[in-house]
Amino acid sequence: DAGITQSPRHKVTETGTPVTLRCHQTENHRYMYWYRQDPGHGLRLIHYSYGVKDTDKGEVSDGYSVSRSKTEDFLLTLESATSSQTSVYFCATRERERGETQYFGPGTRLLVL
Amino acid sequence: KNEVEQSPQNLTAQEGEFITINCSYSVGISALHWLQQHPGGGIVSLFMLSSGKKKHGRLIATINIQEKHSSLHITASHPRDSAVYICAAFSGGGADGLTFGKGTHLIIQP
Numbered sequence: 447d448a449g450i451t452q453s454p455r456h457k458v459t460e461t462g463t464p465v466t467l468r469c470h471q472t473e474n475h476r477y478m479y480w481y482r483q484d485p486g487h488g489l490r491l492i493h494y495s496y497g498v499k500d501t502d503k504g505e506v507s508d509g510y511s512v513s514r515s516k517t518e519d520f521l522l523t524l525e526s527a528t529s530s531q532t533s534v535y536f537c538a539t540r541e542r543e544r545g546e547t548q549y550f551g552p553g554t555r556l557l558v559l
Numbered sequence: 560k561n562e563v564e565q566s567p568q569n570l571t572a573q574e575g576e577f578i579t580i581n582c583s584y585s586v587g588i589s590a591l592h593w594l595q596q597h598p599g600g601g602i603v604s605l606f607m608l609s610s611g612k613k614k615h616g617r618l619i620a621t622i623n624i625q626e627k628h629s630s631l632h633i634t635a636s637h638p639r640d641s642a643v644y645i646c647a648a649f650s651g652g653g654a655d656g657l658t659f660g661k662g663t664h665l666i667i668q669p
Contacts, residue, residue, distance in 0.1 A: 479656045488645065491656040504656060536602065538656075548592070548657060550602035 449473050450551035452537050458557045465524040467554050469537030477540040478520040479548070480504075480512060482533040489536065495520055527558045561586040561650045565660035573668055578633040580663045582646035583626075591629045592657060593620050594645040602645070605631075636667045 449472035459465050469478065480492040491504030493512040501512050509531060511523045524531055537551040562585040572578055582591070593605040606613050606620040608629070613620050617636075622629040633640055643664050647657035 481656070481659075486661065488661040489647075489657075489659040491658075494656050534600065546590075547604045547607055549604070550594075553600050553602075 450537060450539060450549055452535075452551040452554050454554060455552065456555045458559065459527050460559050461528055462526050465527050465556065465558075467522045467524075467535055467537075467556070469520045469522070469551055471518050471520075471537075471539050473539065473541070473549075474517055475539035475541045475549075476517075478514065479538040479540075480510075480520065480522045481536045481538065482506065482531075483536060483553075484533050492522065492535075524556075524558075527556075529558050532556060532558045561588065561648050561658045563646060563648050563658050563660040565646055565663050567663060568661065569664045569666075571666045571668065572636055574637060576636050576667075578636050578640070578665065578667075580631045580644050580646075580665070582629045582631070582660055584629075584648045584650075584658075585627065586648075586650055587624075587627070588648045588650040590649040591622050592647040592649065593629075593631050594647060596643040596645060596662070598642070605644075633665075638667045638669050641666050 451470045453468045479494045481489045483489045490506045492510050495501045495514040513521045535554045538548045540548045564583050566581045590607050590609045592607050594602050595605050596602045608622050617634045619632040643662040645662045647659045
């Protein structure tokens with residue numbers, strides 16, 4: 447357990463509204479990730495961060511943006527939520543560079559109506 | 560881009576049976592992860608391996624780098640082992656994330 451929390455844990459929103467999900471870690475890990483999990487697809491990488499203010503796109507980044515202003519916080523924003531973004535979102539962290547264990551947050555269930 | 564395939568997708572077995580879940584990947588990797596996701600949704604890392612074999616309790620993970628294949632074995636399976644088991648490949652360096660298989664849904668019946 448790397449002390450990863452996600453907020454909110456559940457959210458229902460309407461199409462077209464902006465939504466921000468927060469990931470907070472207490473372990474001072476350098477690398478942070480946002481994944482989404484959908485039936486039939488498994489987990490897919492949305493965005494990742496390799497340091498404060500250093501972020502990059504993953505496999506399914508369209509419609510999402512991220513920010514990391516502090517080591518402990520990684521925010522995921524859905525700029526204008528769509529029904530296709532209904533999913534379970536997981537944050538993960540990793541301490542070092544060479545493929546070491548990733549620690550996952552508890553997930554956020556997002557429903558876009 | 561690495562493609563990660565798992566089999567079987569679903570597996571139902573009786574308590575006490577020996578369980579094997581397979582994972583294959585298309586591109587050479589630095590490390591292969593096995594993860595467990597319980598019905599409540601939380602994801603826990605079971606193993607990370609880059610060669611050979613690792614054992615933790617009743618769980619054993621093996622990897623064959625040449626064949627690009629890994630297996631997760633559960634000995635003396637128990638209903639509490641019921642979960643989704645996910646393999647994930649780490650093929651890059653630096654900040655790269657994992658590439659996941661779609662998971663194997665395992666049910667162990669008493």
